[in-house]
Amino acid sequence: MISSLRQRLSQIPRGAELRKRIFEMIDERVRIVTAGLSIKELRAVLRGDPPTEKPNPRYKVITTSFVAHLRPRYYPQGATWFTHTFRLGWFTTFFFVVELITGLVLMIYYIPFPDQAYGSILEIESNVFLGELFRDLHRLGAEAMVLFTWLHLFRTYFTGSYKGQRTFTWLTGVALLAITAWLSFTGYLLTWDQLGYWAITVGTSMTDSGPVVGPALNIIMRGAPDIGTGGLLRFYLNHVVLFPLIAILIISIHYYKVSREHGISMPAVIEEGEVSEDKKKEANRRIDLIPDLLTHEIFLVAVGILALLVIVYFDLFNSPLETPANPQVTPLDTKAPWYFWWLQGLLKIEPAKILENLLNPIVTRFGMAPLQLGLLLDSKFIMGLVVPPVVVGILFAIPYIDRTPARLARKRPFAIAWGILWIFIILALSYMGLPEFGIETPAATRVIQDLAPEEGLGILRETPYEELLPGIYTVGETSPEDLCAKDFAYTDHATGKQVIGCPHLVEVFEQYSSGLLAAEAEGKLPELHAILLIEDYGPDLRRVEMEVSWLDAESDEVKTYVKHYFLHRDRAREH
Amino acid sequence: MKRIHIEIALGTLFIIASSVILILMASEEPARLARYETQQLASQIEFGAAVYEVNCTSCHGSHAQGVPGKAPCLRCPDLFEGRIAEVGWQGSLEDYIVSVVTTGRQISTRPGLYQGEGQGPPVMPTWSDKFGGPLRDDQIRAVAAFIMNYEEWAANPEAVPTPLFVVDSNDPIALGRVAMVQYGCTGCHTIQGLSEAVTGPVMNGIATRAGTIAGYASAEDYIRASILNPNEYLVEGFNEGVMPQNFGEIIPAADLDNIVAYLLTLTDN
Numbered sequence: 001m002i003s004s005l006r007q008r009l010s011q012i013p014r015g016a017e018l019r020k021r022i023f024e025m026i027d028e029r030v031r032i033v034t035a036g037l038s039i040k041e042l043r044a045v046l047r048g049d050p051p052t053e054k055p056n057p058r059y060k061v062i063t064t065s066f067v068a069h070l071r072p073r074y075y076p077q078g079a080t081w082f083t084h085t086f087r088l089g090w091f092t093t094f095f096f097v098v099e100l101i102t103g104l105v106l107m108i109y110y111i112p113f114p115d116q117a118y119g120s121i122l123e124i125e126s127n128v129f130l131g132e133l134f135r136d137l138h139r140l141g142a143e144a145m146v147l148f149t150w151l152h153l154f155r156t157y158f159t160g161s162y163k164g165q166r167t168f169t170w171l172t173g174v175a176l177l178a179i180t181a182w183l184s185f186t187g188y189l190l191t192w193d194q195l196g197y198w199a200i201t202v203g204t205s206m207t208d209s210g211p212v213v214g215p216a217l218n219i220i221m222r223g224a225p226d227i228g229t230g231g232l233l234r235f236y237l238n239h240v241v242l243f244p245l246i247a248i249l250i251i252s253i254h255y256y257k258v259s260r261e262h263g264i265s266m267p268a269v270i271e272e273g274e275v276s277e278d279k280k281k282e283a284n285r286r287i288d289l290i291p292d293l294l295t296h297e298i299f300l301v302a303v304g305i306l307a308l309l310v311i312v313y314f315d316l317f318n319s320p321l322e323t324p325a326n327p328q329v330t331p332l333d334t335k336a337p338w339y340f341w342w343l344q345g346l347l348k349i350e351p352a353k354i355l356e357n358l359l360n361p362i363v364t365r366f367g368m369a370p371l372q373l374g375l376l377l378d379s380k381f382i383m384g385l386v387v388p389p390v391v392v393g394i395l396f397a398i399p400y401i402d403r404t405p406a407r408l409a410r411k412r413p414f415a416i417a418w419g420i421l422w423i424f425i426i427l428a429l430s431y432m433g434l435p436e437f438g439i440e441t442p443a444a445t446r447v448i449q450d451l452a453p454e455e456g457l458g459i460l461r462e463t464p465y466e467e468l469l470p471g472i473y474t475v476g477e478t479s480p481e482d483l484c485a486k487d488f489a490y491t492d493h494a495t496g497k498q499v500i501g502c503p504h505l506v507e508v509f510e511q512y513s514s515g516l517l518a519a520e521a522e523g524k525l526p527e528l529h530a531i532l533l534i535e536d537y538g539p540d541l542r543r544v545e546m547e548v549s550w551l552d553a554e555s556d557e558v559k560t561y562v563k564h565y566f567l568h569r570d571r572a573r574e575h
Numbered sequence: 576m577k578r579i580h581i582e583i584a585l586g587t588l589f590i591i592a593s594s595v596i597l598i599l600m601a602s603e604e605p606a607r608l609a610r611y612e613t614q615q616l617a618s619q620i621e622f623g624a625a626v627y628e629v630n631c632t633s634c635h636g637s638h639a640q641g642v643p644g645k646a647p648c649l650r651c652p653d654l655f656e657g658r659i660a661e662v663g664w665q666g667s668l669e670d671y672i673v674s675v676v677t678t679g680r681q682i683s684t685r686p687g688l689y690q691g692e693g694q695g696p697p698v699m700p701t702w703s704d705k706f707g708g709p710l711r712d713d714q715i716r717a718v719a720a721f722i723m724n725y726e727e728w729a730a731n732p733e734a735v736p737t738p739l740f741v742v743d744s745n746d747p748i749a750l751g752r753v754a755m756v757q758y759g760c761t762g763c764h765t766i767q768g769l770s771e772a773v774t775g776p777v778m779n780g781i782a783t784r785a786g787t788i789a790g791y792a793s794a795e796d797y798i799r800a801s802i803l804n805p806n807e808y809l810v811e812g813f814n815e816g817v818m819p820q821n822f823g824e825i826i827p828a829a830d831l832d833n834i835v836a837y838l839l840t841l842t843d844n
Binding site for chain 2: 118119129133309471540569570
């Protein structure tokens with residue numbers, strides 16, 4: 001018994017032989033985990049060295065590994081030129097993954113219930129370690145994803161990459177644009193602040209003017225005539241379950257077609273010749289997934305993460321949070337997110353008015369009554385419900401409308417001009433969508449709103465508490481030098497800086513005065529009388545009242561516009 | 576060096592840079608959380624002040640000073656120093672305020688001092704939208720935070736700035752308007768643009784009306800007498816003894832003059 005054990009022990013290799021056997025055992029396990037790469041090969045991959053075995057074990061990974069089988073074996077070099085793709089599609093996917101990860105973290109803390117939603121956001125900001133970072137990343141990632149989806153679309157259009165066998169890929173891409181827009185739209189409501197609440201209320205109200213099913217559709221989206229518990233839950237489920245799933249499905253289809261079916265398009269100059277044979281050969285050289293593409297992608301991930309962190313860390317981007325949603329008060333200057341400004345601009349166009357202005361000079365010349373088209377052509381219906389679907393329809397149909405095989409820009413000048421025109425249309429509509437455009441606010445309201453907007457900061461709220469000196473300051477009478485005493489100086493409690501005089505208060509009063517006096521000079525505010533009143537309203541709390549009265553020309557009555565603000569010493573003065 | 580090598584080197588560098596930023600952020604995070612909480616409390620107080628100004632001033636006074644006979648001062652020591660013991664409240668004062676605002680109060684807990692002795696409308700209405708009032712929970716919480724902010728003034732009355740009310744000191748009408756609020760007149764009388772209340776007659780038009788009442792030499796005479804001796808002449812539909820009888824002792828002569836000057840501007844037009 002003992003002798004046989006001894007015999008077996010003596011068979012165990014020692015020294016170099018033992019190390020070799022252990023190494024082989026580990027190597028085998030590594031091959032199983034990496035789906036075919038040995039330790040030596042893995043090392044070569046990480047160092048960017050050529051394959052160590054034949055046949056190339058790196059191709060084996062793609063047939064044996066599930067994750068890797070979704071990827072191409074290689075791309076022709078031409079398709080990976082940076083100036084051809086700008087990595088726009090890749091970064092869109094990257095941001096989608098950022099959204100999934102940060103979104104999952106936020107979901108742990110977020111409560112989709114009107115009474116608690118806003119509070120849970122405050123909780124994330126004030127009581128969750130790195131909570132603000134995750135919220136900022138989620139918001140920033142979302143805006144970046146929308147931006148990159150658009151840029152990707154335009155790149156594909158201008159390089160003619162939607163043609164031939166890529167038509168269906170284009171279709172899934174446009175669907176992804178719509179899904180991205182819907183994901184950001186639904187996410188907008190979840191903070192349950194004035195910004196989100198009113199942007200969504202205005203947005204969903206567009207369906208209300210639709211024929212037959214319009215009002216029903218509005219109710220289905222909002223869960224009730226007004227957005228409440230039901231509406232918030234619906235938007236939440238759309239945002240975190242339904243559309244992420246749909247997005248993952250369609251992104252998979254979109255990507256699989258690109259990676260496994262037809263590949264990334266080659267630059268048109270290569271595909272349509274007109275370059276030297278050498279260049280063509282160079283462009284067709286294979287770039288393998290392992291290691292070149294993979295390394296490049298990991299590099300892009302490092303670039304993406306660093307860019308996001310730098311933007312957030314240096315406060316170049318902050319996710320906004322306004323006052324809690326208040327269904328009773330519509331804030332002045334309601335504003336959609338920037339990627340929907342074009343839609344807001346569209347809604348300001350009144351087709352009936354335009355047609356009337358165009359046709360009535362002709363109609364009246366023939367002695368007929370001027371046309372009244374307002375009832376026939378409902379602006380909200382046409383610009384909100386007819387035009388956008390038509391635009392999306394055209395986007396979908398582009399590869400079926402443009403059936404010419406040419407891809408080089410100079411061979412299809414019409415398509416290129418059409419694309420540039422669309423960029424300008426979108427920019428112009430977005431500009432029209434700004435709250436300042438085409439909406440006349442009464443002079444006094446405008447001046448005060450610019451000084452201290454209902455939502456957001458403005459120079460009044462940026463004024464340090466120490467400068468808010470109680471008193472009455474009358475426009476046109478109080479001189480800016482008299483706002484504070486000659487020797488007035490203080491230490492800003494927030495920054496610790498020594499400040500001489502009251503520069504912020506002077507700035508506020510000067511902007512207030514100049515705005516109102518300019519309106520008076522234009523005749524908008526005759527017999528102007530305006531004061532700025534500051535008084536104590538509690539410990540570390542002051543009340544600022546702006547009261548403007550003028551003689552209204554129409555009614556010949558004195559009109560007054562009053563606005564109150566409460567400013568606490570510890571309030572946030574930036575962000 | 577091949578492109579892949581440059582990417583590996585730069586990528587590693589970027590990941591290190593990202594880690595450094597994350598470490599910096601994490602090290603600053605406790606301070607940021609604390610700062611955010613302070614700022615959040617400040618904006619909650621501001622928000623509460625705005626809710627207070629719209630909903631509460633007609634009974635509790637423009638600056639939470641209370642209205643004699645109507646509703647108590649909310650920035651005085653008695654609220655902060657013994658109120659919850661007096662009513663036997665188990666929780667914190669802030670919770671007590673939230674509770675009272677949420678459900679309102681059917682009868683007064685201090686009937687000798689304030690109105691509301693049983694039958695009739697609630698002495699303090701229900702404010703929560705859960706029970707038919709106008710305010711959401713977050714607004715009620717904000718009002719409570721605003722009132723709790725007064726603790727510092729309640730503890731050191733000398734910290735209260737004087738004058739608290741900012742008005743043009745040369746303008747008796749403006750001073751009178753403030754005094755109307757200060758001495759609680761607006762708690763019972765409606766003045767368009769200033770207050771809404773039903774306990775006493777509406778003040779708009781009093782300057783015109785006062786001149787027509789028999790037995791008084793002038794409108795000014797009538798107004799002055801009505802403040803000092805409310806029972807001397809009763810407007811139809813209003814009862815004797817509702818208006819406090821001691822305004823002559825409470826209101827200094829200068830303030831009384833200003834109030835009269837202000838009321839004389841409230842003509843029918």
